[in-house]
Amino acid sequence: MPAIEVQRQTLPILGNPNQGARFYNPDLPASEPFVPGHRTCAGCGPSIQYRMTSKASGDNTILVGPTGCMYVANSSYLCTPYNVPWAHTQIGSAGSFTAGVAAAYEAMIRKGKYKGTFPNVICEAGDGSASDIGLASISGALYRNHDCLIICYDNEQYANTGIQASSRTPYGGMTTFSPPGPKVPEAKTLYPKDLARMMAAGHPHCYVATASVGYPIDLMNKVRKGLNHKGAAYLMIYTPCQKGFVYETPRSIDLGRLVVECGLYPMWEWNPEKREYDYSFRPQTMRPVAEYLKLQGRFGHLHAEHIANLQKFANQQWQMMGVQLPEALIKSADPKNQVNMAASAEAEAVAQTL
Amino acid sequence: MATAMETIKKKTVRINGCVASAQAAKYADVDVIAAYPIRPYTATMMALAQMVANGELDAEYIVADSEHSQLSIAHGASSSGARVFTGSSGVGVQFAYELYSPISGSRMPVQMMIADRTLDPPGDFGSEHTDALSTRDMGWLMGWSCDAQEAFDNHLMAFRIGEDRRVLLPQMVCQDGFFVSHITTDVELPDPGQVKEFLPPYKHPYPLDPRRPVSHGPQIMPEQGPPLQLERARAMEGCMPVIEEIHEEFARIFGRRYDAWLEEYKTDDAEIVFFLQGGHAVTARFAINHMREKGMKVGMVRLRTIRPYPTERVCETLSRFKVVGVIETNMGLGSVSSGGSLYAEAAAALYESPKRPLIMSFMAGMGGEAIVLKEFYWMAQKMIDAQKRGKIEKRTHWVGFEE
Numbered sequence: 243m244p245a246i247e248v249q250r251q252t253l254p255i256l257g258n259p260n261q262g263a264r265f266y267n268p269d270l271p272a273s274e275p276f277v278p279g280h281r282t283c284a285g286c287g288p289s290i291q292y293r294m295t296s297k298a299s300g301d302n303t304i305l306v307g308p309t310g311c312m313y314v315a316n317s318s319y320l321c322t323p324y325n326v327p328w329a330h331t332q333i334g335s336a337g338s339f340t341a342g343v344a345a346a347y348e349a350m351i352r353k354g355k356y357k358g359t360f361p362n363v364i365c366e367a368g369d370g371s372a373s374d375i376g377l378a379s380i381s382g383a384l385y386r387n388h389d390c391l392i393i394c395y396d397n398e399q400y401a402n403t404g405i406q407a408s409s410r411t412p413y414g415g416m417t418t419f420s421p422p423g424p425k426v427p428e429a430k431t432l433y434p435k436d437l438a439r440m441m442a443a444g445h446p447h448c449y450v451a452t453a454s455v456g457y458p459i460d461l462m463n464k465v466r467k468g469l470n471h472k473g474a475a476y477l478m479i480y481t482p483c484q485k486g487f488v489y490e491t492p493r494s495i496d497l498g499r500l501v502v503e504c505g506l507y508p509m510w511e512w513n514p515e516k517r518e519y520d521y522s523f524r525p526q527t528m529r530p531v532a533e534y535l536k537l538q539g540r541f542g543h544l545h546a547e548h549i550a551n552l553q554k555f556a557n558q559q560w561q562m563m564g565v566q567l568p569e570a571l572i573k574s575a576d577p578k579n580q581v582n583m584a585a586s587a588e589a590e591a592v593a594q595t596l
Numbered sequence: 597m598a599t600a601m602e603t604i605k606k607k608t609v610r611i612n613g614c615v616a617s618a619q620a621a622k623y624a625d626v627d628v629i630a631a632y633p634i635r636p637y638t639a640t641m642m643a644l645a646q647m648v649a650n651g652e653l654d655a656e657y658i659v660a661d662s663e664h665s666q667l668s669i670a671h672g673a674s675s676s677g678a679r680v681f682t683g684s685s686g687v688g689v690q691f692a693y694e695l696y697s698p699i700s701g702s703r704m705p706v707q708m709m710i711a712d713r714t715l716d717p718p719g720d721f722g723s724e725h726t727d728a729l730s731t732r733d734m735g736w737l738m739g740w741s742c743d744a745q746e747a748f749d750n751h752l753m754a755f756r757i758g759e760d761r762r763v764l765l766p767q768m769v770c771q772d773g774f775f776v777s778h779i780t781t782d783v784e785l786p787d788p789g790q791v792k793e794f795l796p797p798y799k800h801p802y803p804l805d806p807r808r809p810v811s812h813g814p815q816i817m818p819e820q821g822p823p824l825q826l827e828r829a830r831a832m833e834g835c836m837p838v839i840e841e842i843h844e845e846f847a848r849i850f851g852r853r854y855d856a857w858l859e860e861y862k863t864d865d866a867e868i869v870f871f872l873q874g875g876h877a878v879t880a881r882f883a884i885n886h887m888r889e890k891g892m893k894v895g896m897v898r899l900r901t902i903r904p905y906p907t908e909r910v911c912e913t914l915s916r917f918k919v920v921g922v923i924e925t926n927m928g929l930g931s932v933s934s935g936g937s938l939y940a941e942a943a944a945a946l947y948e949s950p951k952r953p954l955i956m957s958f959m960a961g962m963g964g965e966a967i968v969l970k971e972f973y974w975m976a977q978k979m980i981d982a983q984k985r986g987k988i989e990k991r992t993h994w995v996g997f998e999e
Contacts, residue, residue, distance in 0.1 A: 245654065302806045303806060304676070304804050306672070313815065314815050317811060317814035317815050318814055318816075319814045319816040319820050324811055326806055327804035327805060327806055327810055327811075328804075328811045329675050329702075329813060330812060330813035330814065330815075331668060331671065331672065332668065332695065334668075334694070335665070335668035335695070338660065338661070338664070338666075338669045338672070339668045339675075341665075341669050341672065342628065342658075342668065342670060342671060342672025342673035342675070342676070342680075343673065345669065345673055345678070346627060346673035346674075346677060346680075348656055349627035349628055349656045350627060350676070350677060350678055352654065353627065353654055355627070355677070355678075355797065356677065356805075361806050378662060378665070379661060379662075379664070379665050379668065381661065382660060382662075382665055385661075386659070
């Protein structure tokens with residue numbers, strides 16, 4: 243029997259006339275594959291991301307959910323928030339299960355066993371799955387170039403297990419596996435794994451991008467670009483976690499902007515055709531890291547030198563994107579120009595009694 | 597279908613167990629294949645790769661990044677409605693361990709071929725059944741073939757059984773590494789029309805299909821667990837008549853008849869029997885023939901399907917004899933017999949028998965060594981001694997390490 247040609251979807255890119263602006267009125271698709279009724283925390287960054295992502299992909303979509311917050315808190319037996327097919331898989335199976343779904347549809351459509359357009363196959367992996375236990379499986383799926391989109395909703399920790407450090411937890415971030423103490427005043431001593439660049443460098447035929455819930459239209463367009471790209475795509479999205487970052491609930495989107503504005507979450511796209519990075523995204527303002535850190539309890543223990551270290555790290559990120567550093571940011575990388583977090587003494591005391 | 601019978605084109609080929617498994621996957625027209633190399637099962641995937649490259653089989657052939665990924669790929673593809681084939685050996689089987697329960701729990705009829713290999717340490721290519729047996733309680737249908745023809749047949753039957761709506765369970769179709777996987781014998785390959793008649797296309801009732809959205813495997817509360825586990829247990833128990841029915845149907849279409857559960861060899865007047873699984877049965881038959889010539893009343897009972905365990909059949913059958921010698925070929929370190937795991941199950945099956953035989957366990961074929969004729973004679977002597985004594989000397993004998 244002759245093979246049947248696989249028909250694929252092409253999703254239009256949304257108009258984004260005022261990128262970076264604080265207020266605008268976007269023209270969004272009506273479909274809601276991810277509906278209310280789940281059990282995530284108020285202000286949950288990952289679930290905000292989930293809604294945007296699935297809205298961008300539409301109804302002809304299959305979602306894969308490796309173990310993580312977006313499995314445990316989202317899906318309750320007999321009551322799940324997914325209007326499209328969704329399957330749980332093991333935390334280490336993010337890329338592999340997704341590859342299986344994509345491969346099944348390739349074969350079934352080609353062999354006439356499924357009549358329809360190739361679905362958008364999206365994996366929603368937390369950063370624990372994506373940067374640690376499921377890294378090889380995701381790399382495998384990207385390398386083999388299955389037609390799928392793998393998303394890392396990056397809340398910089400294992401959150402549903404009770405806030406433990408992952409390879410994405412930033413330097414200085416307090417988690418229950420990286421608490422501050424007299425011997426380790428900065429808490430997390432390691433810098434985060436540069437996961438998205440690793441994916442781009444290692445799988446240059448894939449569309450790879452970073453995004454943040456602070457910029458919804460940009461995020462949704464990156465989802466659509468990833469889905470339209472024939473082959474594998476990878477998206478790493480900053481999704482703050484109120485429970486783990488310890489901030490005021492309404493500030494999730496705010497943090498999503500601040501993290502970009504202070505240079506701790508570089509926004510870029512990897513163009514697989516040109517084989518080059520696109521750094522054209524520019525936030526409206528640039529800010530010192532302290533403005534982002536001071537809103538979060540997880541950084542409350544930091545001393546001046548630690549904040550300076552983070553500023554140094556942010557400055558390196560700006561430079562990697564070819565951004566000229568303002569004098570103020572260079573100065574901020576000097577501990578002499580930083581002060582301890584207001585709550586640092588108390589934060590240490592609290593951490594030690596836990 | 598008398599007219600169809602006339603046009604049947606069977607052919608006999610000379611292939612080994614690994615290639616027989618690959619042929620079965622081809623005849624089953626699998627959609628997705630997840631491969632990862634480890635000896636000795638690798639030859640199956642090599643054969644399938646060539647079939648795909650030749651255009652003999654239209655399937656997505658995925659070279660996975662690990663066995664864990666192999667099984668996850670298989671899970672995802674099966675969940676989407678594809679017929680899936682994967683496989684492994686030894687430590688590879690164990691690297692994928694996490695996935696066995698999720699796959700059977702989501703009732704996905706993934707098929708996995710196992711060519712047994714010892715577990716490390718140290719690295720050894722030989723065959724021991726511990727690899728697959730260690731997963732025996734994870735909700736997979738499981739059984740051993742003793743030669744390449746039976747392997748081919750078991751693969752086809754397993755697809756049919758596992759995909760039956762009354763069953764919906766994954767299947768481990770096992771064969772001894774090397775003794776079956778790498779021994780070349782004559783295998784009769786059927787006419788594709790026969791396979792078409794026997795094995796209908798795979799249709800899962802609730803696949804991941806955007807036209808009919810479903811959620812697979814959402815989080816549950818503790819009280820929601822037991823009903824789901826009970827359902828899986830019932831599926832395992834309830835599939836026994838289906839397995840028998842499908843073996844009958846197989847015999848009708850292909851002309852080869854297997855007892856679904858046990859093969860008996862020269863047991864009519866036997867007083868002592870070997871109880872084993874897999875390829876060593878071939879040697880056992882020869883040994884029994886030799887011993888029969890000397891007038892010894894010895895026979896063999898071979899377990900063909902270990903999951904679901906045919907408790908009643910094992911009990912009835914083994915109760916007919918005076919002494920049962922379980923040949924393990926697997927490790928059950930610190931287990932009830934301090935030997936392998938087959939003993940415990942056979943003994944438990946016999947517990948309610950009014951006429952229990954003496955039962956003992958032999959650690960033979962370990963490390964992938966052949967069980968040679970004189971070892972069968974030695975084991976038979978131990979059984980005869982026990983029969984005379986009316987009592988076993990001890991539960992487990994390590995064959996080759998005792999006088």
